Amino acid sequence: MNTSPAGEARPAAGGERLFGIGAAAERAGVSQRALRYYQQLGLITPQGRTPGGLRRYSQEDLARVARIRQLQTLLGLNLDEIALVLRSEDRMAEIRLAYHAERTTCAERRDLVRESLELQQELRSTVESKRLGIEGFLTDLDARIDRTRGLLEQMTAPAAPGPEPASRSVVGH
Template identity: 40%
Template sequence: MEGTTGQERFLQIGEAAERANLTQRTLRYYEEKGLLAPPTRMEGGFRLYSPEDMERIERIRQLKELLGFSLAEIKEMLEAEDVRLQIRAGWRADADAGEKAEKIRRAREVTLHQIQLLDQKMAKMTAMRDELAARIKKYDEWLLRYSEAASNEERATPGS
Protein backbone atom coordinates (compact mmCIF):
# COMPACT_ATOMS: atom_id res chain seq x y z
CA MET A 1 0.00 0.00 0.00
CA GLU A 2 2.20 2.74 -1.26
CA GLY A 3 1.65 6.24 -0.01
CA THR A 4 -0.50 5.19 2.96
CA THR A 5 -0.04 6.13 6.53
CA GLY A 6 0.46 3.43 9.12
CA GLN A 7 -3.14 3.74 10.28
CA GLU A 8 -4.50 3.13 6.76
CA ARG A 9 -2.67 -0.21 6.52
CA PHE A 10 -4.92 -1.51 9.27
CA LEU A 11 -8.30 -3.06 8.49
CA GLN A 12 -11.43 -2.76 10.57
CA ILE A 13 -13.02 -6.04 11.59
CA GLY A 14 -15.56 -6.05 8.74
CA GLU A 15 -12.87 -5.57 6.10
CA ALA A 16 -10.59 -8.10 7.77
CA ALA A 17 -13.36 -10.68 7.96
CA GLU A 18 -14.29 -10.12 4.31
CA ARG A 19 -10.68 -10.42 3.11
CA ALA A 20 -10.17 -13.57 5.18
CA ASN A 21 -13.52 -14.98 4.03
CA LEU A 22 -14.60 -15.40 7.65
CA THR A 23 -17.24 -13.85 9.85
CA GLN A 24 -16.58 -11.08 12.33
CA ARG A 25 -17.78 -13.47 15.02
CA THR A 26 -15.09 -15.98 14.00
CA LEU A 27 -12.38 -13.33 14.32
CA ARG A 28 -13.65 -12.38 17.78
CA TYR A 29 -13.74 -16.07 18.72
CA TYR A 30 -10.13 -16.57 17.58
CA GLU A 31 -9.17 -13.61 19.74
CA GLU A 32 -11.12 -15.03 22.71
CA LYS A 33 -9.39 -18.42 22.34
CA GLY A 34 -5.95 -16.82 22.20
CA LEU A 35 -5.27 -17.66 18.56
CA LEU A 36 -5.09 -13.97 17.73
CA ALA A 37 -3.61 -11.35 19.98
CA PRO A 38 -6.07 -8.61 20.89
CA PRO A 39 -5.88 -6.27 17.92
CA THR A 40 -5.04 -2.59 18.03
CA ARG A 41 -8.12 -0.51 18.66
CA MET A 42 -9.29 2.81 17.30
CA GLU A 43 -10.84 5.46 19.46
CA GLY A 44 -14.28 4.10 20.20
CA GLY A 45 -12.91 0.57 20.60
CA PHE A 46 -13.12 -0.59 16.99
CA ARG A 47 -10.70 -3.43 16.25
CA LEU A 48 -7.92 -2.78 13.75
CA TYR A 49 -6.09 -5.67 12.08
CA SER A 50 -2.50 -5.21 10.89
CA PRO A 51 -0.94 -6.99 7.91
CA GLU A 52 0.74 -9.31 10.45
CA ASP A 53 -2.67 -10.09 11.99
CA MET A 54 -3.98 -10.92 8.52
CA GLU A 55 -1.04 -13.26 7.89
CA ARG A 56 -1.80 -15.01 11.18
CA ILE A 57 -5.49 -15.31 10.28
CA GLU A 58 -4.49 -16.90 6.96
CA ARG A 59 -2.20 -19.32 8.82
CA ILE A 60 -5.10 -20.29 11.11
CA ARG A 61 -7.29 -20.91 8.05
CA GLN A 62 -4.59 -23.10 6.47
CA LEU A 63 -4.17 -25.18 9.59
CA LYS A 64 -7.90 -25.54 10.07
CA GLU A 65 -9.09 -26.09 6.52
CA LEU A 66 -6.13 -27.64 4.75
CA LEU A 67 -4.84 -29.80 7.58
CA GLY A 68 -8.03 -30.23 9.60
CA PHE A 69 -6.47 -29.06 12.84
CA SER A 70 -8.64 -28.38 15.87
CA LEU A 71 -8.44 -24.94 17.46
CA ALA A 72 -6.34 -26.43 20.29
CA GLU A 73 -3.89 -27.91 17.76
CA ILE A 74 -3.80 -24.61 15.89
CA LYS A 75 -2.99 -22.81 19.12
CA GLU A 76 -0.07 -25.21 19.76
CA MET A 77 1.26 -24.67 16.24
CA LEU A 78 0.97 -20.89 16.54
CA GLU A 79 2.59 -20.82 19.98
CA ALA A 80 5.57 -22.68 18.52
CA GLU A 81 5.71 -20.12 15.68
CA ASP A 82 5.59 -17.31 18.25
CA VAL A 83 8.56 -18.81 20.13
CA ARG A 84 10.50 -19.04 16.87
CA LEU A 85 9.68 -15.41 16.04
CA GLN A 86 10.72 -14.29 19.54
CA ILE A 87 14.03 -16.10 19.14
CA ARG A 88 14.54 -14.46 15.77
CA ALA A 89 13.69 -11.01 17.15
CA GLY A 90 16.12 -11.51 20.04
CA TRP A 91 18.96 -12.78 17.86
CA ARG A 92 22.12 -10.80 18.34
CA ALA A 93 24.99 -11.11 15.93
CA ASP A 94 27.39 -10.16 18.73
CA ALA A 95 26.12 -12.85 21.14
CA ASP A 96 28.55 -15.56 22.18
CA ALA A 97 28.41 -19.00 20.60
CA GLY A 98 26.78 -20.56 23.67
CA GLU A 99 23.88 -18.11 23.61
CA LYS A 100 23.41 -18.60 19.88
CA ALA A 101 23.49 -22.39 20.25
CA GLU A 102 20.86 -22.24 23.03
CA LYS A 103 18.53 -20.14 20.88
CA ILE A 104 18.97 -22.53 17.96
CA ARG A 105 18.29 -25.52 20.26
CA ARG A 106 15.05 -23.87 21.44
CA ALA A 107 13.97 -23.07 17.87
CA ARG A 108 14.74 -26.66 16.88
CA GLU A 109 12.74 -27.97 19.84
CA VAL A 110 9.59 -26.01 18.97
CA THR A 111 9.92 -26.94 15.29
CA LEU A 112 10.18 -30.62 16.26
CA HIS A 113 6.99 -30.18 18.27
CA GLN A 114 5.26 -28.80 15.17
CA ILE A 115 6.45 -31.80 13.15
CA GLN A 116 5.14 -34.09 15.89
CA LEU A 117 1.70 -32.46 15.65
CA LEU A 118 1.73 -32.91 11.87
CA ASP A 119 2.89 -36.52 12.19
CA GLN A 120 0.04 -37.27 14.61
CA LYS A 121 -2.49 -35.77 12.21
CA MET A 122 -0.98 -37.66 9.27
CA ALA A 123 -1.02 -40.95 11.20
CA LYS A 124 -4.72 -40.50 11.94
CA MET A 125 -5.40 -39.66 8.30
CA THR A 126 -3.37 -42.67 7.13
CA ALA A 127 -5.31 -44.95 9.49
CA MET A 128 -8.60 -43.60 8.16
CA ARG A 129 -7.43 -43.98 4.57
CA ASP A 130 -6.33 -47.57 5.24
CA GLU A 131 -9.72 -48.34 6.77
CA LEU A 132 -11.50 -46.93 3.72
CA ALA A 133 -9.17 -48.81 1.34
CA ALA A 134 -9.94 -52.05 3.22
CA ARG A 135 -13.64 -51.30 2.82
CA ILE A 136 -13.15 -50.81 -0.96
CA LYS A 137 -11.30 -54.13 -1.16
CA LYS A 138 -14.18 -55.84 0.61
CA TYR A 139 -16.69 -54.21 -1.78
CA ASP A 140 -14.60 -55.34 -4.75
CA GLU A 141 -14.58 -58.93 -3.44
CA TRP A 142 -18.35 -58.84 -2.97
CA LEU A 143 -18.86 -57.34 -6.43
CA LEU A 144 -16.74 -60.09 -7.99
CA ARG A 145 -18.63 -62.77 -6.10
CA TYR A 146 -22.07 -61.37 -6.99
CA SER A 147 -21.05 -60.65 -10.60
CA GLU A 148 -19.96 -64.28 -10.98
CA ALA A 149 -23.17 -65.48 -9.33
CA ALA A 150 -25.25 -63.27 -11.64
CA SER A 151 -23.41 -64.67 -14.69
CA ASN A 152 -23.99 -68.22 -13.51
CA GLU A 153 -27.69 -67.48 -12.94
CA GLU A 154 -28.02 -66.01 -16.45
CA ARG A 155 -26.41 -69.11 -17.97
CA ALA A 156 -28.66 -71.39 -15.94
CA THR A 157 -31.86 -69.57 -16.93
CA PRO A 158 -33.36 -70.91 -20.17
CA GLY A 159 -34.05 -68.36 -22.88
CA SER A 160 -31.27 -66.01 -21.92
Protein backbone atom coordinates in the same frame (compact mmCIF):
# COMPACT_ATOMS: atom_id res chain seq x y z
CA MET B 1 -22.68 -15.14 10.83
CA ASN B 2 -23.38 -11.57 9.76
CA THR B 3 -25.20 -10.64 6.58
CA SER B 4 -23.03 -7.60 6.05
CA PRO B 5 -22.21 -6.74 2.41
CA ALA B 6 -18.47 -7.51 2.49
CA GLY B 7 -16.73 -4.38 3.76
CA GLU B 8 -13.88 -3.00 1.75
CA ALA B 9 -10.21 -2.66 2.53
CA ARG B 10 -9.29 0.70 3.96
CA PRO B 11 -6.00 2.18 2.70
CA ALA B 12 -4.72 4.63 5.29
CA ALA B 13 -1.59 6.33 4.01
CA GLY B 14 1.42 4.01 3.94
CA GLY B 15 -0.32 1.51 1.66
CA GLU B 16 -0.83 -1.60 3.84
CA ARG B 17 -4.55 -1.99 3.55
CA LEU B 18 -6.47 -2.91 6.66
CA PHE B 19 -9.82 -4.55 7.18
CA GLY B 20 -12.58 -3.97 9.64
CA ILE B 21 -13.64 -6.94 11.68
CA GLY B 22 -16.48 -7.74 9.32
CA ALA B 23 -14.34 -7.93 6.20
CA ALA B 24 -11.60 -9.70 8.11
CA ALA B 25 -14.00 -12.32 9.43
CA GLU B 26 -15.41 -12.93 5.99
CA ARG B 27 -11.99 -13.28 4.38
CA ALA B 28 -10.75 -15.57 7.12
CA GLY B 29 -13.89 -17.66 7.02
CA VAL B 30 -14.67 -17.25 10.70
CA SER B 31 -17.16 -15.19 12.67
CA GLN B 32 -16.49 -11.81 14.19
CA ARG B 33 -17.09 -13.38 17.54
CA ALA B 34 -14.34 -15.89 16.86
CA LEU B 35 -11.91 -13.11 16.03
CA ARG B 36 -12.69 -11.30 19.27
CA TYR B 37 -12.47 -14.56 21.14
CA TYR B 38 -9.06 -15.38 19.67
CA GLN B 39 -7.89 -11.96 20.68
CA GLN B 40 -9.20 -12.47 24.18
CA LEU B 41 -7.10 -15.63 24.43
CA GLY B 42 -4.07 -13.79 23.14
CA LEU B 43 -3.92 -15.62 19.82
CA ILE B 44 -4.10 -12.50 17.68
CA THR B 45 -3.95 -8.77 18.15
CA PRO B 46 -5.28 -6.75 15.26
CA GLN B 47 -2.54 -4.60 13.84
CA GLY B 48 -4.24 -1.47 15.07
CA ARG B 49 -7.40 0.37 15.98
CA THR B 50 -9.06 3.43 14.56
CA PRO B 51 -8.99 6.49 16.81
CA GLY B 52 -12.50 5.51 17.80
CA GLY B 53 -11.43 2.04 18.85
CA LEU B 54 -12.48 -0.12 15.90
CA ARG B 55 -10.19 -3.08 15.18
CA ARG B 56 -8.15 -3.02 11.99
CA TYR B 57 -6.73 -6.27 10.65
CA SER B 58 -3.77 -6.57 8.29
CA GLN B 59 -3.25 -9.44 5.86
CA GLU B 60 -0.64 -10.73 8.23
CA ASP B 61 -3.36 -10.94 10.84
CA LEU B 62 -5.52 -12.83 8.40
CA ALA B 63 -2.72 -15.26 7.71
CA ARG B 64 -2.42 -15.79 11.42
CA VAL B 65 -6.10 -16.60 11.65
CA ALA B 66 -5.66 -19.06 8.81
CA ARG B 67 -2.88 -20.71 10.73
CA ILE B 68 -5.07 -20.93 13.82
CA ARG B 69 -7.75 -22.66 11.81
CA GLN B 70 -5.21 -24.98 10.31
CA LEU B 71 -3.90 -26.03 13.69
CA GLN B 72 -7.46 -26.43 14.84
CA THR B 73 -9.01 -28.45 12.08
CA LEU B 74 -6.02 -30.25 10.66
CA LEU B 75 -4.24 -31.20 13.87
CA GLY B 76 -7.14 -30.98 16.28
CA LEU B 77 -5.30 -28.75 18.72
CA ASN B 78 -7.32 -26.69 21.15
CA LEU B 79 -6.87 -22.96 21.46
CA ASP B 80 -4.56 -23.20 24.45
CA GLU B 81 -2.21 -25.52 22.62
CA ILE B 82 -2.40 -23.27 19.60
CA ALA B 83 -1.43 -20.35 21.80
CA LEU B 84 1.71 -22.21 22.82
CA VAL B 85 2.68 -22.96 19.25
CA LEU B 86 2.06 -19.41 18.08
CA ARG B 87 3.91 -17.87 20.97
CA SER B 88 6.88 -20.06 20.27
CA GLU B 89 6.81 -19.10 16.61
CA ASP B 90 6.57 -15.45 17.55
CA ARG B 91 9.53 -15.68 19.85
CA MET B 92 11.52 -17.35 17.11
CA ALA B 93 10.78 -14.59 14.64
CA GLU B 94 11.65 -11.99 17.22
CA ILE B 95 14.95 -13.62 18.12
CA ARG B 96 15.79 -14.09 14.47
CA LEU B 97 15.29 -10.40 13.91
CA ALA B 98 17.28 -9.42 16.96
CA TYR B 99 20.09 -11.70 15.90
CA HIS B 100 20.05 -10.23 12.45
CA ALA B 101 20.38 -6.73 13.82
CA GLU B 102 22.90 -6.98 16.62
CA ARG B 103 25.09 -10.06 16.22
CA THR B 104 25.01 -10.70 19.96
CA THR B 105 24.43 -14.29 21.07
CA CYS B 106 23.34 -14.21 24.65
CA ALA B 107 22.76 -17.54 26.35
CA GLU B 108 19.24 -16.64 27.33
CA ARG B 109 18.15 -16.35 23.74
CA ARG B 110 19.96 -19.53 22.77
CA ASP B 111 17.96 -21.38 25.37
CA LEU B 112 14.75 -19.98 23.99
CA VAL B 113 15.71 -21.17 20.54
CA ARG B 114 16.49 -24.61 21.89
CA GLU B 115 13.14 -24.64 23.60
CA SER B 116 11.39 -23.69 20.40
CA LEU B 117 13.22 -26.39 18.53
CA GLU B 118 12.06 -28.98 21.01
CA LEU B 119 8.46 -27.86 20.72
CA GLN B 120 8.69 -27.94 16.95
CA GLN B 121 10.10 -31.44 17.04
CA GLU B 122 7.42 -32.58 19.43
CA LEU B 123 4.80 -31.11 17.14
CA ARG B 124 6.45 -32.79 14.22
CA SER B 125 6.27 -36.19 15.81
CA THR B 126 2.59 -35.88 16.63
CA VAL B 127 1.86 -34.69 13.11
CA GLU B 128 3.90 -37.49 11.63
CA SER B 129 2.02 -40.09 13.61
CA LYS B 130 -1.20 -38.50 12.53
CA ARG B 131 -0.08 -38.74 8.95
CA LEU B 132 0.69 -42.41 9.35
CA GLY B 133 -2.69 -42.98 10.90
CA ILE B 134 -4.45 -41.24 8.06
CA GLU B 135 -2.43 -43.09 5.49
CA GLY B 136 -3.41 -46.38 7.07
CA PHE B 137 -7.00 -45.30 7.23
CA LEU B 138 -6.95 -44.39 3.58
CA THR B 139 -5.56 -47.69 2.32
CA ASP B 140 -8.07 -49.52 4.48
CA LEU B 141 -10.85 -47.36 3.13
CA ASP B 142 -9.69 -48.03 -0.41
CA ALA B 143 -9.90 -51.72 0.23
CA ARG B 144 -13.43 -51.29 1.51
CA ILE B 145 -14.38 -49.26 -1.51
CA ASP B 146 -12.97 -51.94 -3.74
CA ARG B 147 -15.06 -54.57 -2.06
CA THR B 148 -18.17 -52.45 -2.25
CA ARG B 149 -17.56 -51.84 -5.94
CA GLY B 150 -17.07 -55.53 -6.51
CA LEU B 151 -20.32 -56.37 -4.82
CA LEU B 152 -22.15 -53.71 -6.75
CA GLU B 153 -20.78 -55.09 -10.01
CA GLN B 154 -21.86 -58.57 -9.12
CA MET B 155 -25.31 -57.31 -8.28
CA THR B 156 -25.76 -55.31 -11.45
CA ALA B 157 -24.22 -57.83 -13.92
CA PRO B 158 -25.53 -61.19 -12.74
CA ALA B 159 -24.68 -63.18 -15.93
CA ALA B 160 -20.94 -63.84 -15.89
CA PRO B 161 -19.41 -64.92 -19.23
CA GLY B 162 -15.96 -66.03 -18.02
CA PRO B 163 -15.74 -69.04 -15.65
CA GLU B 164 -13.66 -67.28 -12.95
CA PRO B 165 -15.54 -66.54 -9.74
CA ALA B 166 -12.48 -65.56 -7.64
CA SER B 167 -11.28 -62.22 -9.01
CA ARG B 168 -10.58 -59.27 -6.72
CA SER B 169 -9.04 -56.35 -8.54
CA VAL B 170 -10.48 -53.09 -9.77
CA VAL B 171 -10.99 -52.74 -13.48
CA GLY B 172 -10.99 -48.96 -13.43
CA HIS B 173 -14.46 -48.40 -14.90
